[in-house]
Amino acid sequence: MQDRILSLSPGVWKDYELIDTGGFEKLERFGEFIVSRPEPQAIWDKSMQDSEWKKLAHAHFAKEKNNPEKGHWEQLKRMPHNWQIGYQNEEGLDIKLNLAQTSFKHIGLFPEQAVNWDYIFSTIKRSPVKNPKVLNLFAYTGAASVAAKAAGADVTHLDSVKQVVTWSRHNMEASKLDGIRWIVDDAMKFIKREARRGNKYQGIILDPPAYGRGPDGEKWVLEEQINEMLKTCAEILDPKDHFLLLNMYSLSFSSLIAVNLIKSNFGEVKNPEHGELYLQDKFEKKLPLGIFFRFSSF
Structure with missing residues (x-):
């Protein structure tokens, strides 16, 4: 690897x-x-x-x-x-995304994640499970959820902020899709309930912020809670047919941290990939925009 x-x-x-x-x-x-x-x-x-x-x-x-x-x-x-833009790739992914100027400098998407939308789409297309269950945690405005749905997945989209879940629904509708399950909840509380219920998912997508709050003020600090979250994700990930995608954006994080987290909680995984995400400007300067780890059994 x-x-x-x-x-x-x-x-x-x-x-x-x-x-x-x-x-x-x-x-x-x-x-x-x-x-x-x-x-x-x-x-x-x-x-x-x-x-x-x-x-x-x-x-x-x-x-x-x-x-x-x-x-x-x-x-x-x-x-x-x-306003609205589109994203297409050579494998047939074709989605529409709604953008807006927000008071937190964001506009509704993270462009560097497009390589992961491609991965989600192609991995689900290869899945031996028809309509695999995919859980998108910290799902923000849902480009990854829409990409998963476009590939045929049964998608559960979770975020703690009702407004961005509504934004995600608009992205789904603009992409002429339907059927995503929307949940406004604290991510940790939700997956622990899923583990107690014995529910399993063939795909889990995590893109946690460095800091955040749940809908009832629950505190999220990435370095303090990501290990516990991945431990619980290991309980609800289908042991036979599965993929997992982890993104982390923290100025202090190395991709080696992701490697250790995955190995500690999932053991040896199939088809592992890890490293940095970046975007290149017109002058060939490479802007680093987070780290990732992804693996798939198919």
């Missing part, structure tokens, strides 16, 4: 482009609109001048001084608050 770094090939996704990075910011195109927003990993210099960024961008996210995760969008050119 070797460490890998994964990224979409430039130009493959027509509706997305990472134009430039640096100065703790990134400049991106989503469909026909270009936005600039904070990026703590981009500690190098920009390749383009600030004046060029401002000339290109439709909107810029300005951080609050006391809270770098909050702020407001400065509109530099006319653009809608909500």
Whole structure:
């Protein structure tokens, strides 16, 4: 098993482009609109001048001084608050995703995850189980859930925030799909109940935040709770036919941490892959955007 770094090939996704990075910011195109927003990993210099960024961008996210995760969008050119883009791949995945300017600098998707949408889609297509049960934890706005549903899975989508679950439903409907099971709950509480019930899933997708809160204020701290969560996931993952995908975005995490977590909780797994996710800008600078571990029995 070797460490890998994964990224979409430039130009493959027509509706997305990472134009430039640096100065703790990134400049991106989503469909026909270009936005600039904070990026703590981009500690190098920009390749383009600030004046060029401002000339290109439709909107810029300005951080609050006391809270770098909050702020407001400065509109530099006319653009809608909500818009939609598509994602397609050569294997037949074709989904629509709704975007919006939020007060937390996010717009509704993480583009580096597209390589994992591809993995989810192709892995489910290979599954010997018809309509495999897939659980997406910390599912956010549900691009992975929609990709799994498009491949024919019976999908359970869980997030602690009702608004993003509603956003996910809109993504499903925009992609002309239906039948995803929506759950607003604390992820740890839910999987422990599933383990007690003896329920099994052929696929589990986890993309936990570094910090978070459940719907009733339950505290989530990645390094304190991810081991316990994976231990419980091992109880509910089908021992014969299965896949698991783990993403973690933390500035202090190495992919070796994911390797140790998986080995500790699942033992030896089939077809393991682990490493870093990144996106490459037009100037060939590679922006690291988290670590992953994924494995599949089929």
